[in-house]
Structure formats: C-alpha cells, structure tokens
Amino acid sequence: MTKRMKCEKTKDLLVDYLIQDLDPGEYQRVESHLKTCKTCRNALEEMKETLHLLDLAQPPLLGPGFTKQVTTDIEEIEKEPIPTPKESLWKKWSNILPSYRLKPLPVFASIIIVCIGVFIYFTYFSPKTEIIPKKIEVTFFRPLTLKTGDLTSALSAARAAIHLFKGEIAAEETRASGVRLTVKIPVEKEADFLETLKDLGTLSIEGHYKNKQGQIVILFINTL
Amino acid sequence: MSTRYDYDEDRELVENAQNGKQEAFEMLVEKYKQGIFNKCYFHLPGNKNLAVEASHMTFIKAFKAIKKFRAEAAFYTWLYRIAENTCKDIIKEKKKKETIFLNEGDILKNEEDGPKREIFIHEETPQDNLEKEEISETVQNCIKNLSEKLRSVILLHYYEKLKYKDIAKNLNIPEGTAKKRAHAAVKNLQECFRKKGLLK
Numbered sequence: 001m002t003k004r005m006k007c008e009k010t011k012d013l014l015v016d017y018l019i020q021d022l023d024p025g026e027y028q029r030v031e032s033h034l035k036t037c038k039t040c041r042n043a044l045e046e047m048k049e050t051l052h053l054l055d056l057a058q059p060p061l062l063g064p065g066f067t068k069q070v071t072t073d074i075e076e077i078e079k080e081p082i083p084t085p086k087e088s089l090w091k092k093w094s095n096i097l098p099s100y101r102l103k104p105l106p107v108f109a110s111i112i113i114v115c116i117g118v119f120i121y122f123t124y125f126s127p128k129t130e131i132i133p134k135k136i137e138v139t140f141f142r143p144l145t146l147k148t149g150d151l152t153s154a155l156s157a158a159r160a161a162i163h164l165f166k167g168e169i170a171a172e173e174t175r176a177s178g179v180r181l182t183v184k185i186p187v188e189k190e191a192d193f194l195e196t197l198k199d200l201g202t203l204s205i206e207g208h209y210k211n212k213q214g215q216i217v218i219l220f221i222n223t224l
Numbered sequence: 225m226s227t228r229y230d231y232d233e234d235r236e237l238v239e240n241a242q243n244g245k246q247e248a249f250e251m252l253v254e255k256y257k258q259g260i261f262n263k264c265y266f267h268l269p270g271n272k273n274l275a276v277e278a279s280h281m282t283f284i285k286a287f288k289a290i291k292k293f294r295a296e297a298a299f300y301t302w303l304y305r306i307a308e309n310t311c312k313d314i315i316k317e318k319k320k321k322e323t324i325f326l327n328e329g330d331i332l333k334n335e336e337d338g339p340k341r342e343i344f345i346h347e348e349t350p351q352d353n354l355e356k357e358e359i360s361e362t363v364q365n366c367i368k369n370l371s372e373k374l375r376s377v378i379l380l381h382y383y384e385k386l387k388y389k390d391i392a393k394n395l396n397i398p399e400g401t402a403k404k405r406a407h408a409a410v411k412n413l414q415e416c417f418r419k420k421g422l423l424k
Contacts, residue, residue: 074287
C-alpha cells in the first residue's frame with residue numbers, strides 16, 4: 001500500500017479512532033501511521049475540532065416528563081370509544097331482514113337458479129302466442145259495376161269478350177239490381193278485358209274486384 | 225448518554241405492546257425518545273419545542289399503528305420513518321402558516337413558535353454565550369443540510385454512540401454501508417464548517 005493510500009485510509013478512520021469504534025488491529029495501524037505521518041496528525045487535529053463543533057450542537061436531553069406525557073396521552077387514546085366501522089349496504093339490507101340473515105353466496109346462487117328456471121320456462125314451456133304484425137292490411141272486396149241502358153246487349157257482348165280473351169264464366173246470378181257474373185280471365189288478358197267492358201257502359205272500379213279464387217266479379221246494372 | 229438499541233429486546237417489547245401491554249410501549253418510548261428527539265432536533269433546527277412536539281407526535285402515531293408493524297425491519301427504522309414524515313408535515317404546516325401571516329402583514333415568528341413543552345428538556349449547560357449559540361446553530365444547519373441517509377448515520381454514530389453493527393441493524397443496511405456513510409457525512413460536515421469559517 002502506498003503512503004498516499006495509507007493516509008486516505010487513516011483519515012477515513014480518524015472519527016472512529018477518536019470515538020473508539022475500531023477493532024484492536026485497526027486501532028494499532030492508525031496509531032503507528034500517525035506516529036510517522038505529519039499530514040495525518042494535522043488531519044487528526046482538524047477532526048478533534050470537528051467533533052468539538054459537533055459537541056457544541058449536542059441536542060438537549062429529554063427528561064422523564066416526556067415519557068409521562070406520552071403515557072398520559074396514550075391512556076386517553078385507550079379510553080376513546082373504538083369507532084364502529086361504516087356498515088356496508090349489504091349488511092344494512094341483512095339487518096332489515098334479521099330472520100333471513102343474508103349471506104352473499106347462497107343469495108347469489110339462488111338468483112342464478114331462478115334466472116335459469118325462468119329461461120327454461122319461457123324457452124320450452126310457455127304457451128305460444130301469435131306474433132301480431134304491427135301493420136294489418138285490410139282489403140275490401142267490391143265487384144265491378146257496369147251500368148248500361150241495354151242489359152241484354154251488354155251481357156251478350158261481355159260473353160263474347162270473355163270467349164275472345166279465352167276466359168270462362170264461373171257463375172251467373174240474376175238479382176233484382178241486375179246480373180252478377182263471376183268470370184275467370186287469364187291474368188295477361190285482364191287489362192284488355194276491362195277496356196272492352198268500358199265500351200259496354202259506365203264501368204266503375206271501387207277497389208278489389210276479385211273474389212278469393214281470383215275471379216273477376218261484375219255486376220251488370222240496368223239503368224232503364 | 226448512551227442508548228443501547230437492542231434489536232432482540234425490541235421484538236419482545238413490540239410483541240407485548242401489540243398485545244395491549246402499555247408498559248411495554250412505555251419502555252420503547254423511554255428507550256428511543258432521545259434518538260427520535262435528536263432526529264427531529266436536527267430536522268427542525270432552531271426550534272427545540274417544535275422538535276419535542278414532533279417527537280411526541282411520532283410516539284402517539286406509533287402507538288396507534290403498532291398493530292400494523294410487521295417487524296420486517298427494526299422497530300427503530302419504522303419509528304425513524306414516522307418521525308421523518310412527522311417533521312416533514314410540521315415543516316409544511318409551518319410554511320403554510322407563514323404564508324398566511326405574510327398575507328395578513330403580520331410579524332413572522334421564526335423562533336420558538338411551537339407548543340411549549342420546555343419542561344421536558346434538561347438544559348445541562350445553558351449556553352448563555354451568544355458566540356457559542358451562533359456556532360451551535362451553524363453546526364445544526366450543516367447537519368440539517370446533510371442528506372437523510374448520511375444524517376441518520378451520523379446522529380446514531382456520534383450522538384447516540386452506536387457501534388456500526390448496531391447502526392446497520394437499526395437502519396436495515398449492511399455494516400460497510402453504515403461506515404461509508406459515516407465517513408462521507410464527516411467529510412461533508414468538515415466542508416460545510418470550512419465554508420462557514422468554523423474550520424481553517
């Protein structure tokens with residue numbers, strides 16, 4: 001170890017040397033080094049001054065009054081009632097129903113079982129109810145009315161037209177108001193057939209003129 | 225005065241205190257009051273009464289929280305941390321008050337504005353000498369300006385006369401670290417003393 005290193009090491013140990021916190025080996029080494037090193041002896045003097053300054057700032061000693069005061073205050077704390085912890089919402093509800101002292105786990109299990117039951121009931125056992133559409137379309141059946149001054153001629157012209165458009169008469173009824181014809185006409189010929197009927201008198205169309213079977217119903221009314 | 229900080233004895237006392245034996249806690253107070261006061265004294269220089277108050281608060285807080293202490297570190301380490309926080313809180317509070325006083329245009333009271341607990345302090349050598357008091361104050365400020373790590377070691381080593389192995393146990397650090405910190409603290413203090421003209 002060089003002299004400089006020895007000095008550094010010794011300076012580090014000077015406080016411990018002065019307050020005697022060195023093991024015997026270290027103490028011996030510091031002492032023998034100090035005998036031969038003036039720099040370290042100066043450092044030792046400076047360290048003595050440093051410790052003297054620290055002595056001047058020595059905090060005052062606390063007397064037994066301090067412990068007594070702490071003890072008195074602790075006794076006061078001990079006397080204080082222990083604050084009851086804030087009750088949880090769950091406990092509040094449990095207290096409302098004291099005879100059914102609620103316990104979280106069984107209650108949650110019961111809720112789940114009830115939910116499963118309700119689901120099974122509605123899925124498999126509940127009576128099927130009709131689905132009601134939001135909009136109901138109602139169509140009213142209104143036969144075509146053909147008003148004419150010459151019923152016989154109009155009827156024969158109509159029969160000819162039905163034949164022409166490859167249709168057929170499904171029914172023919174004579175009523176007080178006139179003659180009712182139920183006619184079956186191919187769909188692609190319907191428009192032309194109606195145009196022909198217009199030539200036979202005053203044709204009025206007031207809605208759905210076909211019956212459930214899709215046949216055209218025409219009421220021939222004699223105006224005379 | 226030398227205080228022996230016995231790690232094993234502490235465990236027993238703490239256990240008894242946790243089990244509600246008040247006298248065990250009193251023994252802990254008696255044992256550590258000076259160490260905690262010294263810590264607060266250098267944390268709050270120039271105000272002995274405030275340091276007493278901080279020490280008092282530290283022990284009350286410790287009593288209230290003793291059941292939470294898990295004995296993973298030494299009792300003194302735990303107590304020391306409580307004192308550290310208490311002193312910091314007091315400084316914060318003091319600053320707030322000073323701001324209020326300033327706002328109100330009041331006269332600041334820098335000294336001795338803490339609660340009066342002077343009866344607890346034994347003034348063995350009343351320092352009437354103004355020069356001595358000034359020197360003492362400068363030294364206190366130099367100690368205060370040390371980092372917390374260095375200050376805690378120097379207080380235990382120099383004022384509490386604890387051996388390095390005991391400092392290590394109580395601060396939860398290796399013995400070598402305790403030594404290094406003590407040496408660094410002394411060097412820093414000497415520099416500070418030189419700057420203040422206390423050392424040549």
